Amino acid sequence: MQVSDDRGSWGSRAGFILAAAGSAVGLGNIWGFPMQVGKGGGAVFVLIYLACVFLICFPILIAELALGRSSRRSPIEAFATTRPGTPWWVVGALGVMAGVGILSFYVVIAGWTLAYIWFAATGAVVGSPEQIGGFFGAFVADGAKNVVLSFVVLAVTAGILLAGVREGIERASKLMMPALFLLLIGLAARALTLPGAAEGLAYYMHPDWSGLTNPAVFNAALGQAFFSLSLGMGAMITYGSYLSRTANATTSAAWVAGLDTAVALLAGLVIFPAGFSIAGFDPSSSGPGLIFAVLPRLFGTMPGGELFGAAFFILLSIAALTSTLSLLEVPTSALVDRGWPRKRAVVTLTLAVGALSVPSVLSQGAVASLSTLPGFEVSFLDLMATVWNNWALPIGGLLISIFVGWVWGADRAIEELTAEGQTFPAAPLWAFLIRYVCPLAILFIIVMTARGMFAG
Numbered sequence: 162m163q164v165s166d167d168r169g170s171w172g173s174r175a176g177f178i179l180a181a182a183g184s185a186v187g188l189g190n191i192w193g194f195p196m197q198v199g200k201g202g203g204a205v206f207v208l209i210y211l212a213c214v215f216l217i218c219f220p221i222l223i224a225e226l227a228l229g230r231s232s233r234r235s236p237i238e239a240f241a242t243t244r245p246g247t248p249w250w251v252v253g254a255l256g257v258m259a260g261v262g263i264l265s266f267y268v269v270i271a272g273w274t275l276a277y278i279w280f281a282a283t284g285a286v287v288g289s290p291e292q293i294g295g296f297f298g299a300f301v302a303d304g305a306k307n308v309v310l311s312f313v314v315l316a317v318t319a320g321i322l323l324a325g326v327r328e329g330i331e332r333a334s335k336l337m338m339p340a341l342f343l344l345l346i347g348l349a350a351r352a353l354t355l356p357g358a359a360e361g362l363a364y365y366m367h368p369d370w371s372g373l374t375n376p377a378v379f380n381a382a383l384g385q386a387f388f389s390l391s392l393g394m395g396a397m398i399t400y401g402s403y404l405s406r407t408a409n410a411t412t413s414a415a416w417v418a419g420l421d422t423a424v425a426l427l428a429g430l431v432i433f434p435a436g437f438s439i440a441g442f443d444p445s446s447s448g449p450g451l452i453f454a455v456l457p458r459l460f461g462t463m464p465g466g467e468l469f470g471a472a473f474f475i476l477l478s479i480a481a482l483t484s485t486l487s488l489l490e491v492p493t494s495a496l497v498d499r500g501w502p503r504k505r506a507v508v509t510l511t512l513a514v515g516a517l518s519v520p521s522v523l524s525q526g527a528v529a530s531l532s533t534l535p536g537f538e539v540s541f542l543d544l545m546a547t548v549w550n551n552w553a554l555p556i557g558g559l560l561i562s563i564f565v566g567w568v569w570g571a572d573r574a575i576e577e578l579t580a581e582g583q584t585f586p587a588a589p590l591w592a593f594l595i596r597y598v599c600p601l602a603i604l605f606i607i608v609m610t611a612r613g614m615f616a617g
Contacts (some may be wrong), residue, residue: 169326174408176331179338181400185390190604192452194425195432197385199444202369203377219418220594221392224565226410231577235494252560256395260491262549265517266542270482271610272310274474281470286457297453301525309517318485319511326403330486337479344476349430361437365429376543381611393558396487399494409583453528482492550568552608559603565594
């Protein structure tokens with residue numbers, strides 16, 4: 162199949178690193194990681210998380226980049242051209258569907274962050290915990306307003322993608338990623354000056370060694386690391402397909418993993434010192450309740466709280482947008498590889514994802530919920546998150562590690578990674594990890610997820 166002129170390529174290695182890091186950095190880094198730290202015993206969780214990133218997830222990141230660069234294709238075509246005539250293309254199709262499915266609810270949450278920039282800046286979110294929680298509940302139940310916000314996020318994402326890989330994704334990432342780091346560093350510096358910051362920092366840095374004997378902590382750390390790096394959904398295969406063979410893919414992957422981890426660690430320096438400034442703060446609280454109900458209590462009481470709060474939600478919005486770019490680019494690249502012009506692919510997918518996002522928006526209302534198992538009631542947004550985040554991504558990651566390690570072959574992947582005279586000193590270790598450690602670790606995630614679901 163002839164490569165479409167609309168595929169594009171990265172203009173520089175730095176541009177690729179910032180774009181790929183932007184794909185990995187998302188809302189989960191800002192609130193997901195700190196709260197997993199809170200549940201998992203502080204610094205012990207951080208140490209386990211770092212081990213998971215660099216011993217399990219980093220090898221899969223390298224594998225996805227190698228497969229994408231070797232095939233020069235989107236996820237479906239990458240598997241189809243590497244092993245033609247086999248059903249392995251289904252793994253790529255799963256990644257494309259995951260990109261669409263995740264984006265359909267992710268834009269809803271991203272829309273909330275946009276609105277809260279204004280709410281925080283104007284001091285609209287004030288009062289008792291019950292009043293602030295009620296404000297958030299009423300806001301998310303406003304279907305019409307949130308549909309508009311979701312489409313605004315999609316429209317901005319689509320506008321960037323229409324400009325192409327180099328002029329769109331790469332240029333936007335070069336602006337947004339430095340801005341994200343500057344905001345995060347500034348917020349961390351301010352949080353460390355708040356009353357109670359020392360207590361929060363001590364909690365963040367103090368290890369609870371009992372976590373080493375708790376399998377749930379290892380499961381949470383591995384899951385957080387896996388999802389944080391955008392693995393299993395074809396994003397890194399897609400971004401790798403735009404990467405020049407003269408660029409060292411392994412060192413680029415190290416930069417991506419390092420930047421993503423740095424954002425997560427810095428987020429902890431914002432959340433814990435800031436959170437401990439609030440009376441009754443629960444360090445194990447998580448999710449939208451933390452971001453949209455707990456932290457606004459702090460913004461409403463601290464000096465300069467409106468500015469701090471607005472900056473925080475601008476940070477969240479940037480993190481969300483860098484992820485929506487890759488989520489929409491995955492199915493876009495699949496259609497472009499099928500001969501679609503980029504403009505037609507982006508517009509069609511934007512409309513389709515917009516339509517899919519509506520049930521997630523409406524499910525936040527009091528009457529729009531659906532029952533799944535007896536005794537359980539979840540919103541459509543929660544259901545979509547469970548299906549794609551908890552199941553599709555780890556299954557995709559498991560199959561990718563098996564494919565690269567055994568079907569395509571680790572030796573052939575290493576040949577790709579060392580093309581054009583590039584070095585890969587740890588190649589034997591990587592081959593061992595991708596063949597044995599990564600599949601077993603991801604299988605562990607899947608089993609523990611299933612066990613937790615049915616035990617609950």
